[in-house]
Amino acid sequence: MDAYEHASARLRERDPDRFIADLFAPKSVRRHLVALHAFDAEIAQIRYAVSEPALGEIRLQWWRDAIAHDQHSGNPLAAALLQTIAALDLPKAAFDALLTARIFDLYNDPMPTMADFEGYAGETASVLVQFAVLALAGGDDPDAADASGHAGVAISLRRALVRFGDDARRRQLFLPRDRFDAGGVDLEDVFAGRPSDGLRQTLADLRGSARVHLEKARAEITSLPKTVRPAFLPLALIQPDLDRLKGTEPFQPPRPIPRWRRQWLIWRAARRGGS
Numbered sequence: 001m002d003a004y005e006h007a008s009a010r011l012r013e014r015d016p017d018r019f020i021a022d023l024f025a026p027k028s029v030r031r032h033l034v035a036l037h038a039f040d041a042e043i044a045q046i047r048y049a050v051s052e053p054a055l056g057e058i059r060l061q062w063w064r065d066a067i068a069h070d071q072h073s074g075n076p077l078a079a080a081l082l083q084t085i086a087a088l089d090l091p092k093a094a095f096d097a098l099l100t101a102r103i104f105d106l107y108n109d110p111m112p113t114m115a116d117f118e119g120y121a122g123e124t125a126s127v128l129v130q131f132a133v134l135a136l137a138g139g140d141d142p143d144a145a146d147a148s149g150h151a152g153v154a155i156s157l158r159r160a161l162v163r164f165g166d167d168a169r170r171r172q173l174f175l176p177r178d179r180f181d182a183g184g185v186d187l188e189d190v191f192a193g194r195p196s197d198g199l200r201q202t203l204a205d206l207r208g209s210a211r212v213h214l215e216k217a218r219a220e221i222t223s224l225p226k227t228v229r230p231a232f233l234p235l236a237l238i239q240p241d242l243d244r245l246k247g248t249e250p251f252q253p254p255r256p257i258p259r260w261r262r263q264w265l266i267w268r269a270a271r272r273g274g275s
Contacts, residue, residue: 003083004031006076007038014041020263021233024270029135032088033231035080036135039063040128042077043102047172053106060099067095088135097123110173110187114209117176118153126152132231133224142228147220150213151232151275157210158238161203165251168193175206195250203250207242214238218275226273235275236265 011034012019018041022033043063050056063078065071067085072078085092101123104111111117130148134141160167160174167174171191180187183202190199214235221232240257248254269275 003076003080004035007031007035007080010077011038011041014038014045016259017237017262017266018234020266021230021270024233024266025132025136025230031080032084032135033132035077035084036128036131038077039081040124043099044105046102047105050106056106057103060102064096064099067092067099084135088131088139090131090134094123094127094131098127105174108171110177111175113178114176117156117174121153121156122149124152125155128152129155129231133228136228136231137225142224144220144224144228144231147217147224147232150217150220151235154210154213154217154238155234157206157213158241161206161210161245162241162254164203165193165253168251179206193251199250204246207245210238210242221275229274230270232275233266233269236269237262240265 008019008031011022015037018037019034022030022037025033043060046056046059050059066073066075066078067082070082070086072082084090085095101120104120111120126149129151130144133144133148157175164175168190173180173187173190177187179202180190180199183198183205185196185198185202189196217232217235221229237257240262241254244254244257
């Protein structure tokens with residue numbers, strides 16, 4: 001198994017939705033998308049894999065050093081990522097910023113404001129969408145920064161909303177605290193798993209924010225070349241995920257969408273040439 005095959009296997013295991021979406025990219029660039037997204041999935045799971053933040057910081061630093069010095073130390077996922085960075089001439093500073101932003105994941109400090117959340121999403125999710133666009137565009141920049149920015153925020157809000165109950169049990173709040181304060185929600189009630197009308201309304205408002213960013217991303221995507229639209233295929237799952245959260249109590253796990261239907265939603269979006 002070469003480095004890219006390893007990355008593909010890891011992505012299929014950890015983020016099957018993204019794996020399916022990447023299959024719709026041309027074969028010539030598919031491996032680069034897989035490497036980027038397998039790296040993202042690897043970094044995202046660190047907070048669940050370590051027993052204390054310092055251990056997570058060590059892992060993030062390992063990745064920072066590997067990228068800075070082009071040394072994968074036998075790690076096949078890192079080898080695939082480094083090959084992709086070189087092939088696409090991607091800026092290493094952006095990966096350093098991504099890894100720095102991910103330090104937030106390791107601690108229990110709440111996300112302060114929506115502006116902070118959007119900044120975090122920009123440095124983590126949006127930048128990877130933009131890199132996928134560059135790969136699909138053959139290294140050219142089709143002016144997709146706004147589409148990538150809104151897409152990243154929508155993806156990040158959807159992820160935080162889906163995981164809200166699990167994160168609350170860990171005393172973590174990835175959603176912006178100012179929205180909870182504005183709704184009169186006590187975070188100790190959140191961490192204790194006590195629902196309230198204020199909490200339900202706050203989560204509904206945040207789902208609305210995710211929809212706003214989703215629609216803004218889709219509006220921007222319509223002006224982009226069709227060749228880069230596979231980068232945005234995961235957006236096809238956001239509205240269905242938000243819909244299933246609507247009828248779910250705050251701390252209950254949302255009813256899962258069957259795997260076959262998630263694959264069909266991505267396939268339909270690909271057939272339509274968009275998100």
